[in-house]
Amino acid sequence: xxxxxxxxxxxxxxxxxxxxxxxxxxxxxxxxxxxxxxxxxxxxxxxxxxxxxxxxxxxxxxxxxxxxxxxxxxxxxxxxxxxxxxxxxxxxxxxxxxxxxxxxxxxxxxxxxxxxxxxxxxxxxxxxxxxxxxxxxxxxxxxxxxxxxxxxxxxxxxxxxxxxxxxxxxxxxxxxxxxxxxxxxxxxxxxxxxxxxxxxxxxxxxxxxxxxxxxxxxxxxxxxxxxxxxxxxxxxxxxxxxxxxxxxxxxxxxxxxxxxxxxxxxxxxxxxxxxxxxxxxxxxxxxxxxxxxxxxxxxxxxxxxxxxxxxxxxxxxxxxxxxxxxxxxxxxxxxxxxx
Amino acid sequence: xxxxxxxxxxxxxxxxxxxxxxxxxxxxxxxxxxxxxxxxxxxxxxxxxxxxxxxxxxxxxxxxxxxxxxxxxxxxxxxxxxxxxxxxxxxxxxxxxxxxxxxxxxxxxxxxxxxxxxxxxxxxxxxxxxxxxxxxxxxxxxxxxxxxxxxxxxxxxxxxxxxxxxxxxxxxxxxxxxxxxxxxxxxxxxxxxxxxxxxxxxxxxxxxxxxxxxxxxxxxxxxxxxxxxxxxxxxxxxxxxxxxxxxxxxxxxxxxxxxxxxxxxxxxxxxxxxxxxxxxxxxxxxxxxxxxxxxxxxxxxxxxxxxxxxxxxxxxxxxxxxxxxxxxxxxxxxxxxxx
Numbered sequence: 001x002x003x004x005x006x007x008x009x010x011x012x013x014x015x016x017x018x019x020x021x022x023x024x025x026x027x028x029x030x031x032x033x034x035x036x037x038x039x040x041x042x043x044x045x046x047x048x049x050x051x052x053x054x055x056x057x058x059x060x061x062x063x064x065x066x067x068x069x070x071x072x073x074x075x076x077x078x079x080x081x082x083x084x085x086x087x088x089x090x091x092x093x094x095x096x097x098x099x100x101x102x103x104x105x106x107x108x109x110x111x112x113x114x115x116x117x118x119x120x121x122x123x124x125x126x127x128x129x130x131x132x133x134x135x136x137x138x139x140x141x142x143x144x145x146x147x148x149x150x151x152x153x154x155x156x157x158x159x160x161x162x163x164x165x166x167x168x169x170x171x172x173x174x175x176x177x178x179x180x181x182x183x184x185x186x187x188x189x190x191x192x193x194x195x196x197x198x199x200x201x202x203x204x205x206x207x208x209x210x211x212x213x214x215x216x217x218x219x220x221x222x223x224x225x226x227x228x229x230x231x232x233x234x235x236x237x238x239x240x241x242x243x244x245x246x247x248x249x250x251x252x253x254x255x256x257x258x259x260x261x262x263x264x265x266x267x268x269x270x271x272x273x274x275x276x277x278x279x280x281x282x283x284x285x286x287x288x289x290x291x292x293x294x295x296x297x298x299x300x301x302x303x304x305x306x307x308x309x310x311x312x313x314x315x316x317x318x319x320x321x322x323x324x325x326x327x328x329x330x331x332x333x334x335x336x337x338x339x
Numbered sequence: 340x341x342x343x344x345x346x347x348x349x350x351x352x353x354x355x356x357x358x359x360x361x362x363x364x365x366x367x368x369x370x371x372x373x374x375x376x377x378x379x380x381x382x383x384x385x386x387x388x389x390x391x392x393x394x395x396x397x398x399x400x401x402x403x404x405x406x407x408x409x410x411x412x413x414x415x416x417x418x419x420x421x422x423x424x425x426x427x428x429x430x431x432x433x434x435x436x437x438x439x440x441x442x443x444x445x446x447x448x449x450x451x452x453x454x455x456x457x458x459x460x461x462x463x464x465x466x467x468x469x470x471x472x473x474x475x476x477x478x479x480x481x482x483x484x485x486x487x488x489x490x491x492x493x494x495x496x497x498x499x500x501x502x503x504x505x506x507x508x509x510x511x512x513x514x515x516x517x518x519x520x521x522x523x524x525x526x527x528x529x530x531x532x533x534x535x536x537x538x539x540x541x542x543x544x545x546x547x548x549x550x551x552x553x554x555x556x557x558x559x560x561x562x563x564x565x566x567x568x569x570x571x572x573x574x575x576x577x578x579x580x581x582x583x584x585x586x587x588x589x590x591x592x593x594x595x596x597x598x599x600x601x602x603x604x605x606x607x608x609x610x611x612x613x614x615x616x617x618x619x620x621x622x623x624x625x626x627x628x629x630x631x632x633x634x635x636x637x638x639x640x641x642x643x644x645x646x647x648x649x650x651x652x653x654x655x656x657x658x659x660x661x662x663x664x665x666x667x668x669x670x671x672x673x674x675x676x677x678x
Contacts, residue, residue: 156497158495159658161624161627161658164622164624165624165627165628168624168625168627168628168632168636169627169628169629169632208580208601210601211600211601211622211654212601212603214622241547241580241601243582243583243601244582244601244602244603244606261550262547262549262550262551262580262582262583263583264551264583267583283503283550283553285500285503285504285507286507288500288504288507288508289504289507289508290508293507293508297507315550319498319500
């Protein structure tokens with residue numbers, strides 16, 4: 001591979017400079033994405049049409065010259081493939097018309113095979129071929145707890161009381177659903193790897209709403225199952241808000257750990273030890289500032305993480321209205337930084 | 340005072356049992372509150388009518404027999420007193436028709452004196468007299484950063500990009516507004532103490548959205564100013580989501596620190612040291628479970644915090660639809676627990 005900085009960093013090797021990519025780099029920050037999105041008209045159509053998903057995945061590679069591509073898709077393709085379709089509502093985000101509330105609902109869910117999400121697998125093949133071995137391609141999925149929360153709540157939530165209560169009140173039922181999600185996710189991610197994904201990232205977006213005990217019981221075992229099943233493919237686990245789980249996550253069979261911007265590099269390294277690569281974690285709000293400030297804050301972060309085992313990213317997906325010149329300033333600052 | 344367990348715990352004295360109260364104990368969990376609220380029809384009228392605010396404050400004392408009263412009010416009375424009125428929208432929460440975006444907006448804000456929130460001060464006098472020295476009365480205010488975020492965003496937000504960006508882009512302007520909020524809050528809390536509040540709690544509800552660096556620069560100094568100004572009244576600082584700031588908060592002139600449910604008692608004690616009282620932190624979702632489970636989880640928490648310097652509470656305000664028998668089970672479990 002022409003530029004395998006990301007893979008080197010995940011293996012713990014010293015790199016000539018730090019690799020950089022952005023969560024949500026393929027999306028609304030790019031004018032070419034917004035034009036395409038307006039023409040197609042539907043987010044789900046974009047996700048489900050391999051040609052379009054491939055085009056969107058490649059847009060930031062050309063525009064931003066990042067060190068990795070990440071397949072354009074959505075974490076909610078898994079519940080849909082399991083039998084729970086979702087809709088993307090403007091200004092509201094994803095909504096599930098039906099949700100999981102009873103054991104019968106859980107029974108109705110199928111363990112999705114590769115065919116349920118074949119559009120993403122096809123898109124990966126197209127991207128892989130177009131990349132022509134220049135940079136690695138990242139596949140991804142939602143972590144089982146986060147997918148569970150969406151399936152029970154039916155959308156995002158301020159307090160997630162339905163899904164969290166279910167963990168306390170119906171633990172067997174919760175585990176049964178988490179098991180089906182996990183198996184579906186393993187099938188899906190293995191298919192992504194077979195199609196060409198070089199790395200996979202698990203997004204545990206709602207990790208931070210759980211107490212440490214609940215997280216240990218209802219998220220960690222499923223993350224472990226997925227990480228083990230995917231060996232030897234490098235896995236990055238990004239558990240947003242789960243400062244309390246960093247040392248546990250470092251014990252998983254994963255090569256990297258994503259960090260949100262509330263976690264200082266020192267805290268992360270103290271908790272995680274030296275055998276895992278850290279990814280992150282500039283506050284995405286920094287990119288609304290003047291360029292000299294963007295540069296200064298990026299340099300500070302680069303320094304704070306130290307020379308090794310660091311993949312540069314934001315602490316969250318880039319916000320859709322972020323100025324493109326700030327994104328480019330961030331990326332260029334990383335590239336010019338001498339380790 | 341007949342029952343001063345809360346004050347003893349805040350002074351670090353050994354108590355015969357642990358004191359217990361609930362954030363949002365005066366509110367929608369109580370049928371008597373819901374009846375009154377339906378009759379009055381407006382949340383703000385309830386807050387602004389001393390007789391009603393007094394009645395609501397006393398309702399949980401009779402119904403739940405908790406170890407402290409907390410004045411019924413709202414953290415947003417301060418921005419309103421500064422010149423930025425809010426409305427309470429059904430199913431949406433507070434909304435500010437006008438927000439702070441420019442230096443001129445900041446200039447327009449006044450430093451509120453006691454008279455701007457005299458209804459709460461009057462309510463405190465009524466409550467204090469009705470309590471007749473049986474239990475302590477807690478006054479409260481929002482922390483300056485949280486009030487700032489509301490004034491800039493105009494409501495709650497998923498990402499708080501406007502308010503956080505302002506910290507990066509317009510730091511002097513942000514500090515000017517935070518200064519006015521802080522002075523107003525000091526005036527307000529001093530008036531609460533003069534009227535009879537025995538303890539005050541600062542709610543930094545949106546602490547967890549800031550990076551540790553931003554929190555250190557834009558929240559901590561203002562918390563310190565308030566804590567110092569209120570000496571020798573005991574202050575409890577509850578910075579939700581700010582796991583990264585616990586050791587800094589322990590250095591403030593405050594007697595207690597609130598903890599949300601993502602923070603384990605051991606982590607909190609390790610970070611905070613032994614010279615501060617910890618308050619919290621049962622996951623409020625536990626109260627949706629069966630009573631034996633509520634009891635078991637409460638006992639576990641009581642044990643995990645150890646015998647001293649602990650005030651029992653939830654890790655967040657009690658959710659409005661929490662079953663009352665679970666709340667009572669929680670409280671009774673605390674009262675029957677032998678330290």
